[in-house]
Amino acid sequence: MKQRRTFILSRLAMLAPIPLVVAFVNYTTDPASLYGGSYEERIASVLLAGDTIQFVYDYDEGRVQKHYVEGLPARREVAVMGSSRARQIHRGMTGDRSFVNNAVSGANLEHYLAIYGLYRRRGLLPGTLVLGLDPWIFNETVADCPASIRSSYYQILALLGPEVYHNVLREYKASIRIYVELFSPSYFQESIRARLDGSAARRPAGALRVAPAASQEAGAIRSDLSRILSDAQRRRSPTEVRQMVRNRIAESGAFMLQGYHALDPQRVSLFEGFLALVQEEGVQVVLLLPPFHPAYYDYLTTLKSNVSTVTVRDVEAYLKVLAQAKGLRLVGSYDPLALGLTASDFIDGLHPRTETLAKLFRDAGKR
């Protein structure tokens, strides 16, 4: 017995440095911002102070949104939610009222609920909510909510009907998982990769770089969280953009639309419930459909059925019917030709130019 105990304890002592090293590297590198958030908190505080920021990389966008909304001094009249396809929308496009852009890259239904939940917690609901809707929001195979804003997501979910208990349990499990990830080999590999390719160093501990003016060269984030494109992105020719579209299709096919064989009824119901809640709370809703590059749109509407049965036209048709039924304003279309747009109005397959989005709002204002 003594021999066994001595053996086990001695071996554990000799091997103890391994999990400690793993935990140390995971915690200090933290590529997915599971433990810290000081980087995101600093980004948010610089932006809330009214400055434009540059050269910030590999940050948790959800966490930045969380710190930003929690730090808002007053209600905003207009808030935009959506994916990176809506991130360029800025104050000037919506009538120069007090404004915030809550768009997050790859945003899904969960993000809208989560960020709206943050506003509800603060008691600072916006006057108008512009929802930039992407066709994948009803694709249940890509449903996801970042850990940083999951608790507010569950709070809205509880309001909309699903059992609170399961959400609380999921949240508990999610919070436990964060500490289990400390010893995770996969997360260790991500941390090592982040250190080797330099992305860990791109989250500096020191002062963040504030752009003296809306600096054009490198791209920036305005104080309202909207994004300024870099010079390189703005200067892309239609030929370059067309090549980028071809490359995207070859490398990754239909972004977020794989395995999309039905407008998931639960997600449809969740979305309609969310809209009803927002309207009940006195927030005006505008639905925005950011267009796709013509070549990419053509590709999306002719996907093979083993990739996706649902097409972007199906989603748009549903949203138009919904907007009419609920008396909501609908701006834009996934189809660029329906808006009189051409290839030169895009910086890549998914993202319109800033001027294109501005034109959308201008034309919508005239109607």
Next chain:
Amino acid sequence: MPTLRDCALMVSTLVDYWMGLEMGKRSSPAERRPFLVLSLIVNLGLLCAFKYLGFLCEVMRLLLYSLNLPHELPVPELLLPVGISFYTFQTLSYSIDVYRGDKEPEKHLGRFALYVSFFPQLVAGPIERSRRLLPQFYKEHPFDITRVSNGLRQMLWGFFKKLVIANRLGVYVDAVYDNPADSSGIAILIATYFFAFQIYCDFSGYSDIAIGTARILGYDLMENFRRPYFSTSIREFWSRWHISLSTWFRDYLYIPLGGNRGSTTRWFLNIFLVFLLSGLWHGANSTFLEWGALHGTYFILFIGLSRFLHAVGWPRPFARHPRIRRALAALFTFHLVLFAWIFFRANSVSDAAQLIGRMACAEASGVGILGPFSARKMAIAVGAILFMELVHLCQGETDIATYVSERPLWIRWATYYALIFAILCLGVFDQSPFIYFQF
């Protein structure tokens, strides 16, 4: 409500326990035979029902269709109980040993059930003989530092092979073999080499983990792999690869069929049949049958060629340079085995033909040499294989745990740390089940 799938292990255990007791009460083989037959029917019946029924129905359907007869047959889709191919063979070996009088029937149901379902080797072997494993359940297994240390070492080596090598190579192999029409000849060639090491590392890695776990608990399981790619002939390969299965087929099928007693034709027929059934054991797919048939053919050709060369007095090549001779023989044997692996891994016979065709024509179109790998990942994959083979060269015929235990303390601990960090940094942890779990 438990299904037959849930009860398969229990049914197999209870039937063979009971049959063993009944056979033990009878002294003559003739009196024992009905009980052996019943054991065979139940075990092979379960195996066939879960593993081959769908395949047989499909074959029947095609046959009826070709004869212009009504061919609408229900094709059952039964989920395979985990480890059924392994534990049915394990219990059959018990029944046959009792029938032959080589083993006294086990009277303790609990110990017999433990023999059938011993967790380290339940899912994918090694297929243990009752004469070896059952007596161990009657012994005390006091804590032994050497044994536990060796067990841990073996497990560590198994995890390294599985997580760093097998899972990593699987990414490349799957990308190429699942899309033969979109893969260049060179990519297919590399994927084939990679598969040879993937399946070895996956299966031997599992065996190491199973044997190491049993060792920690005080139990001794049989060796299942012994550096098979260093074999200098097909015959030697089968004495080093999946040893528990090949010896099972030798003892319970090949020898009862007559082995090499009788005419040469009969001998070769026995060999071919054993390898064909060995292929079929892996699954109800014509690719496995082709794989088995190839190995049977190799075996027969090897015997035939050896006899002919000996008869004509052909001098042994490189007779004065035994090391070169062994190296060339090992290389040749490895490539014979490699060719057969194409059929084992291909999703269908037509896919196998396409893969071979594209390789033979050095087809340039399609996924290139790196495949889904970056240059860095390719370097890691190749480096890991070379490292493993270097270890195999150094260890010789000693088992890995003993080999490491003989090194100085600082080398041992440096090795443990290096392997653990290699697993942490280079391991592929996505859900890649062990290949042999599907059998």
